[in-house]
Amino acid sequence: MRDKRTTKLLIAVFLIVGLIPIVGALEATPNTIVAASDSSAADKASAAYVCDGVNDHVEIQAALNALPSSGGVVLLTSGTYNCAGIIAPRASSTLMGEGESTTFLKFTNDGRINVDREYITVDGFHIQGSGYSSGVKWLGVMNIRASHAKIHNITGTADASIQAVYLLVHDPTVYAPTLEDVEFINCQAVDTGTYGFLHNAWGSTNMVIKNVRYDNCAAINCGKYGQFNPWITGFDFAELNDMDGLRVTNCLAEGTTESGFHFEFDPKVTNAVLENCVSRNNGQKAFPTKAYNANDMSTHYFGCGYYAPNCDVTFINCTAEGNSMNGFYTTNGGKLYNCVEKDTGIGRTDFSYRVPAGYYSVPSRSVNPSTVMENCTSINSRAFGLQVDLANNVKIRNFHLIDPVGYNGKGSSLGGTNGQFDNSEVSIYASGNRVETLVWAKENVNTVFSGQIVSDAAKPFVIEGYRTQNVLVKDMEIVSRTL
Structure with missing residues (x-):
């Protein structure tokens, strides 16, 4: 049985051959059907090419080559196609199957699909590749090497x-x-x-x-x-x-x-x-089981x-959950809006050489603003919920830090682990009792803090550091979680 796409394709064929009058001077798009060795009898009967289960790429390529220079559509009916070579659609052509769960292309012997001409569409099938030689290992099962591909x-x-x-x-x-x-x-x-x-x-x-x-x-x-x-x-x-x-x-x-x-x-x-x-x-x-070394991979x-380091990239309504090191790693141009991180570092217990953080931005100081976070949330991070260091011109607005496990008693680090957090603004709403300090600001210069902390922690908000100066705390409320 063909799916709706195939039905539409056949309707198009009827229109093309003139069974239904067509208004205008639209040029017909030729269509060719290929059947697999295990396709149904009906599919084989309708096919211009029937594969035998060996080197099926040959029949598929022949069908593609038979299309006119203007392009067209080759339909692969339901079944398995064993391809021990390359399939290369011609420009402006479509290679279409009847669905990812019904049309299967299995590639061996360095077989693959090469989209090397413009305006090619591939649609509706499953691909599998295995046993590639060293000469082609840097490629893919499907290679897109020309523009305007779908x-x-x-x-x-x-x-x-x-x-x-x-x-x-x-x-x-x-x-x-x-x-x-x-x-x-x-x-x-x-x-x-x-x-x-x-x-x-x-x-x-x-x-x-x-x-x-x-x-x-x-x-x-x-x-x-x-x-x-x-x-x-x-x-x-x-x-x-x-x-x-x-x-x-x-x-x-x-x-x-x-x-x-x-x-x-x-x-x-x-x-x-x-x-x-x-x-x-x-x-x-x-x-890793030892300290970072640039020369030791x-x-x-x-x-x-x-x-996303050093990237002009914007994240909107994105979610990170249960990732091992960082939920979001963005520096020097990253912008995050309405994003949520949860359970970063879950399942990890030895932080001797790596300390997770839900949101990580280190270093971030080469553009202005260097990092932007608005209406973002960290939930239950297994170490830092937020870590921004070696930073300048950071904008953190309406950030929600919820119950971090923390590292060395700190739920977040703003300049704390590497020093420097300058010319920045932080609006943070933090809660939790699992750390001694929820908001840790160290080596800050010209920074403004506001928000609310709800906690019974001993030192919920700490500002320290020998170079710290001109730090303004305004509209900040610290509230006991139990009183």
Whole structure:
């Protein structure tokens, strides 16, 4: 049985061949059907190409090659397609299945999908890749290397022999212009040994990827079943590439080896927005067992819900829950509105070399404002709920710090752990009795505090430090939790 998309496709065919009069001079879009070896008899009867279960990419590619230069649609009916080679749709074409739970493409022998021409759409099937050779390991099961691509309704997985399920990469040997205008809608990477969604750029020209959109996509258990490397993330939006104009809405990252949503430290990221996203239970690998050393990669660790250093990125209504190191890591341009962090560091007990924080911004002083948080909440963080240090021009407004477990008796650190918290404003509403101090301000200069603390803690609000000066506390209320 075909789904609604297929029904619409067949209706379009009837319209095209003239069974129903058409007004206007619209050019017909040819359509070709491919059936799998295990497709139904009816599907095989309607197909122009019927696969035999071996090297099925050959029939699929033949169907794509048979489309006119103007493009068209190739439909893969329900069934399993065993592909031991590359599928490369032509420009302006659509490769469509009958749904992620009914149309399956299984790639072996370095097989994959290469979206190397403009205006390609892939829609409605499941991809699986395994057993890749070293010569192609830096690629993905699906590679998007040309602009104006639409990736819709795809579920994918891969073992640890290849770098990603979905790779969006500027490769100048394939496509020299700027890579831009790519969208992922209703796509998933599930139970992988590698990255879910990865952006990258090779070479030295046109390193910026522009105008990429994700909606209702998910990366689940990336790195749970083997590991391509120790740094596997769910979504990595900036690896070696710069990124301009990213929109991510209603997306989920869960159970990854490292961070759920990730931007590397060095790329330039501008005009990025993540809205209504959820990142939970990420940072599954163990904490380092020795102190940080820049030259010792075993001491490097992310483990964040959202990792976005030095990025012009805005988070709106995003949630981080149960991530191992930080819920939100944002510095030098991060803006957070109506975000919630809960249970950061849960399940971790040894903080000898890593101390979790729900919201982390260190250092953050190269732009003005450097970090903005409005109407954000930290709930039950297993160490600091909020840690902002080596910071200047920070705006924290209506922040709710709820019952942190704390570290060394402190529920938050504003300049406390590294020194310097200058020219900033903090409006904070803190509560809880599990720490001696809920709000710890140290080495502050020209900073204004307001809000409310509800606690029976011994020292609920501490301001200290040899360089501390010109700190104003106004409209601040401290209330006993029991009296």
